[in-house]
Amino acid sequence: MTELSATGHLTIADHQLEYRMIGPSPAEAPTLVLLHEGLGCVGLWGDFPDRLAAATGAGVFAYSRAGYGASSPAQLPRPVDYMHREALDVLPRVLDAIGFRRGLLIGHSDGASIAAIYAGGVPDHRIRGVSLIAPHFVVEDISVQSIAAIKRAYETTELRAKLAKWHSDVDNAFYGWNGAWLDPAFRKWDISDHLAYIRVPVQIVQGADDQYGTLKQIEIAEAECCCPVETLIIAGAGHSPHREAAEATLRAVADFADRILEGHGEATYGYAA
Template sequence: MAAARRNVRLEIGGGRLEAAWWGPEPEAAPTMVLLHEGLGSVSLWRDFPERLAAATGLGVFAYSRFGYGQSDPAALPRPLTYMHEEAREVLPRVLDAAGVRRCVLLGHSDGGSIAAIHAGSFQDTRVRGLVLLAPHFFVEEAGLAAIRAAKQAFETGDLRARLARHHRDPDLAFRGWNGAWLDPGFPRAFDLQPDIAHIRVPVLAIQGEADPYGTVEQLRLLEREAYCPVDGLVLPGVGHNPHQDAPEAVLAAVSEFTGRLFGLHEPGPANAQ
């Protein structure tokens, strides 16, 4: 039976964030916390959260960052360290406000980077593991070319209209992300090797081989630099959205990872206290 979506609003630092829950409450089971991509939102996860809840038995929680979805606006231009600020200043408050007790951070693209920064910056005992879908740890020229192509699609194609279905202010959402990544100073500001080296929880990282925004070198850096256990999965023919391009493979990998993680260290979702 599909988990019904429960919409909530979180008060964070004087602003309000759009958020939603699927599956068990945090006192009944561990939680999968979803961190969206650079143009994402709660609604852009589509049916993935309910499928994830069904596959893992975990509660699933997602929120739209400031400036995205139906959350309150963010100031532009975004600082080049916007992912670090989200990971270190906003995400801890979100976990507090949502009442999260035990969780895995599942981040896609920018959200994967935010998850890695958070885990590399704090020993947050709530966070038991990371699932990273197409994460970025450093800037690649091929990725910048794809971001420049997205700018063209937003200005002259239908990308703005498509984003407008999911964001209160599609211009703010797009320009905040695109402007930061295309700033000449961004490659110097964005180097997550130090954060990777301080992650102390298990990681599942999934990379599509046909991802225009990042190559398998992102995954290889994680495998080389991390001291924590890393399970890497490369999916042939899959692009930047593994959970949409290959949902069955992703759900199976995440379910196995979380089952092993919580089965080893505490009661599993079926009998959590």
């Protein structure tokens, strides 16, 4: 196990992955593990990790996957099953490296899909629940259309310069994600079969105006999951409710985490092994 400082890098296979650890360490309290979106990274979570740690008393761990933020670049092109690889090959190593003992996975967009794949594909008793912000379980036409549009924006507007402030190799970050989603083979991507194998409570938070997915994603989860599913649809929010409706999203995620952890006898400041 790596001794965690507040910030640093983890060596996972051939990559150096940047991370932030806010609040108590995994040895001292439950840990909320944040999994970022397809163009996200540690920095793009903003102050959400800090506020989540303050609201729950739990530790909050965020890391940038390979190709993002200050992590080492990913090999391109990404395969169409890249989220499965992140969930089943990389994430278990990250959890072991930080000494994860128990807590929740909290993912946004691609990160939410990765969390769902992990929870449904890895029998890990340490995971007590998953909170999914704007998840994708299947590919919709609206997803492909918006991702094609953002490619045009990246190549013709100031979007590339804006993203370059957050990613050390911005083309690696952007084209790794964008190229996989626009690969014709990706239209068959479907992780709904993983949902039936999730054995912990699930929360889904989605903006009513999400430009990358419809409420069909929630309908799939409600139909496929055997575990309890809580949903929150936030009016006026798009694909990033933790930024566009920060207070409502924070309250919902923090409340879910508190209830799940208390339900396992893990009161915020009374954590024991």
